Amino acid sequence: MVGIVSYGTYIPKFRIKVEEIARIWGENAETIKNGLGILQKSVPDFDEDTATIAVEAGREAVRRARIDPKEIGAVYVGSESHPYAVKPTATIVGEALGVGNEYFAADLEFACKAGTAGIQICMGLVKAGMIKYGLAIGADTSQSRPGDALEYSAAAGGAAVVIGNDGVIAEIEGTYSFTSDTPDFWRREGQPYPSHGGRFTGIPAYFRHITSAAKGLMEELGLKPSDFSYAVFHQPNGKFPVRVAKMLGFSTEQIKQGLVVSHIGNTYSGSSLLGLCAVLDEAKPGDRILLVSFGSGAGSDAFSLIVTDEIDDFERTPKVWDKVMSGEFIDYGLYVKLRRKIKFG
Amino acid sequence: MLPRFWRKIKYRYNLVGTYCENCGTYYYPPRNLCPKCRRKSRIKEVQLSGKGKVISYSVVHDAPENFKMMKPYVVALIQLDEGPVITSQLVCKPEEVKIGMRVKAVFRKYGEEGESGIIYYGTKFVPDEKIG
Numbered sequence: 335m336v337g338i339v340s341y342g343t344y345i346p347k348f349r350i351k352v353e354e355i356a357r358i359w360g361e362n363a364e365t366i367k368n369g370l371g372i373l374q375k376s377v378p379d380f381d382e383d384t385a386t387i388a389v390e391a392g393r394e395a396v397r398r399a400r401i402d403p404k405e406i407g408a409v410y411v412g413s414e415s416h417p418y419a420v421k422p423t424a425t426i427v428g429e430a431l432g433v434g435n436e437y438f439a440a441d442l443e444f445a446c447k448a449g450t451a452g453i454q455i456c457m458g459l460v461k462a463g464m465i466k467y468g469l470a471i472g473a474d475t476s477q478s479r480p481g482d483a484l485e486y487s488a489a490a491g492g493a494a495v496v497i498g499n500d501g502v503i504a505e506i507e508g509t510y511s512f513t514s515d516t517p518d519f520w521r522r523e524g525q526p527y528p529s530h531g532g533r534f535t536g537i538p539a540y541f542r543h544i545t546s547a548a549k550g551l552m553e554e555l556g557l558k559p560s561d562f563s564y565a566v567f568h569q570p571n572g573k574f575p576v577r578v579a580k581m582l583g584f585s586t587e588q589i590k591q592g593l594v595v596s597h598i599g600n601t602y603s604g605s606s607l608l609g610l611c612a613v614l615d616e617a618k619p620g621d622r623i624l625l626v627s628f629g630s631g632a633g634s635d636a637f638s639l640i641v642t643d644e645i646d647d648f649e650r651t652p653k654v655w656d657k658v659m660s661g662e663f664i665d666y667g668l669y670v671k672l673r674r675k676i677k678f679g
Numbered sequence: 680m681l682p683r684f685w686r687k688i689k690y691r692y693n694l695v696g697t698y699c700e701n702c703g704t705y706y707y708p709p710r711n712l713c714p715k716c717r718r719k720s721r722i723k724e725v726q727l728s729g730k731g732k733v734i735s736y737s738v739v740h741d742a743p744e745n746f747k748m749m750k751p752y753v754v755a756l757i758q759l760d761e762g763p764v765i766t767s768q769l770v771c772k773p774e775e776v777k778i779g780m781r782v783k784a785v786f787r788k789y790g791e792e793g794e795s796g797i798i799y800y801g802t803k804f805v806p807d808e809k810i811g
């Protein structure tokens with residue numbers, strides 16, 4: 335039985351409110367909050383990046399798993415903001431977690447779904463008997479052009495999951511991906527900020543891929559929305575996941591627990607995984623969870639998970655929602671400095 | 680700089696110290712010999728908990744080039760729960776730090792050699808706040 339053995343999360347402590355960003359750019363904060371379904375977002379400290387976030391989330395996951403880190407046979411870090419263009423983040427994580435030197439490792443990139451792609455790779459390796467445990471991480475410190483609409487949502491955070499078939503807290507009963515060549519969002523080499531296709535990011539990108547992956551998975555497993563206790567969809571803002579849930583026939587009640595975007599923004603590769611971890615914080619044995627990520631470019635990975643009895647003995651504090659709701663507010667000036675948006679000379 | 684940093688990565692990323700099984704003393708940085716037990720030393724490498732308390736600190740206002748963006752910042756003398764005392768940056772506002780406050784180790788960036796150089800990572804400390 336392959337599944338999630340443990341999970342850990344990390345959200346930087348700083349927050350900036352929509353009001354504060356709107357104040358600088360002369361926009362109406364209420365309109366933006368209503369339009370995006372976002373009140374505030376997380377901001378990394380000056381000495382935090384995707385590697386430090388991945389390490390902190392990974393450490394929590396390994397500690398809660400109560401396993402010897404040397405039993406981890408694979409480390410995959412998914413992100414669109416790896417600190418280096420060439421030089422893996424996964425080796426920094428492997429070293430900091432004390433995984434040793436005998437492990438498979440690579441950095442993954444697929445916009446916001448690189449973390450769930452890592453889960454699928456680890457599942458395959460575990461099922462093939464090539465590794466005992468695999469660590470899949472989705473982490474980002476996403477950048478946004480000053481004044482761009484993305485500035486209200488582009489945030490930082492990450493989640494790590496240990497995949498294995500021993501001590502599983504949530505069995506993965508199936509996974510299904512839907513992929514197509516769709517240029518809805520991109521960043522060329524050497525460019526500091528990403529570009530996006532505006533409204534094009536909606537219907538042909540996010541909604542088409544998520545609904546196709548979710549329907550494909552449910553069809554394959556013979557399941558319907560009412561079979562699930564919870565559903566988590568990628569959260570680029572607070573509106574898209576609510577609308578896609580409705581399109582697929584899921585209720586607000588099913589998605590509420592995993593919807594963390596309103597208070598931390600879009601954590602990109604961390605987004606759907608942080609939502610899943612928030613659900614696992616509350617889930618009971620027997621609960622079935624649907625997880626569907628989305629990565630621009632474009633693709634969606636869907637998973638159906640069944641929570642096992644092992645979850646009752648699993649350490650689940652501090653909870654994701656406690657991390658989401660804590661934090662310290664900063665102003666736009668400090669935000670610009672922390673995000674290195676000022677260029678000297 | 681690069682080879683010197685690379686050799687110490689293990690000790691910067693994690694608080695790996697040593698423990699003398701003869702007298703029960705922990706050391707950080709690690710030692711090959713226990714100064715109390717000398718030839719009777721029985722040294723083994725251990726991972727320290729990373730929890731401790733502030734025993735002294737200073738606020739740095741005149742920062743070296745690499746740390747300019749972080750000033751003013753706190754450098755603290757921290758006593759780990761196992762006993763050893765270490766000097767480290769404590770990531771918090773100068774007005775937050777107090778003698779005796781509980782702190783915990785975190786993984787952060789130390790600095791980078793310009794925009795094209797290597798990025799250095801290692802252990803720093805933050806206030807050990809209970810969340811939730």
Ligand SMILES: [Zn+2]
Pocket residue numbers: 699700701702703704713714715716717720721
């Ligand atoms: Zn001794």
